[in-house]
Amino acid sequence: MTKTLAEARSYAQTVRQALGDGGIPGVQPFVCPPATALAEVARVFRGSPVLVGAQNAHWADGGAWTGELSVPQVADAGADLVEIGHSERREHFAETDEVVRRKVDAALRHGLIALLCCGEPASTFAAGRSVPHVLAQVESALGGVNDVEDLSRVVIAYEPVWAIGEHGRPAEPAEVAEVHAALADRWPGVRAVLHGGSVNRVNAPRLLELPGVDGVFVGRAAWRAEGFLELLDLARRETAERR
Known part of the structure; x- marks a missing residue:
């Protein structure tokens, strides 16, 4: 919940202006502005390599859901993807695994990319149960997705x-390596697996080196355009080294 329309x-x-129309080879940037700025940000990035996402959308295509936005509505505003199941929505808005599954289905049904968030609380991490917890979340959301094309979105x-x-406490690579390896092994057909949570320009290079990590999902460190561009440059360098 940041940025006015003018700021966005x-x-x-x-x-x-910094990326131009060509973008960065091997790097797929995306931004998820607030709903009030979605259409305008999509307009600015039209024809560029930057994808634009909605931070949330309802599972129904329409109806008596006052205050909600449907997937067709955010697509009409220019969204390429929909962020689904962020921990803040699970915690503060009581989104269950079933709600997340419905939203994933809606995004895929309308041809958008489903950006599925998952993660374990501190108590689960301390108990050494991170892998089964996260896999269960993702299985609940994607268990019914059998089409290869759908999974690739x-x-x-x-x-x-x-x-x-x-x-939040930034994760050390060793603390999250097992979860990423498990996700990569269980869901090899997805478009990408990202790491998020207090990602910044200092820890991003080490996280990007982890097997099974295709990119990063950044919050505060990318609130300024300059910070976002710095992280994209780090991703460019990491991509070049992999080649």
């Missing part, structure tokens, strides 16, 4: 709940 427009214009964002937000 300025952010998008700065990034668009799913991006999994693993964000340990204890690493998210202002008071």
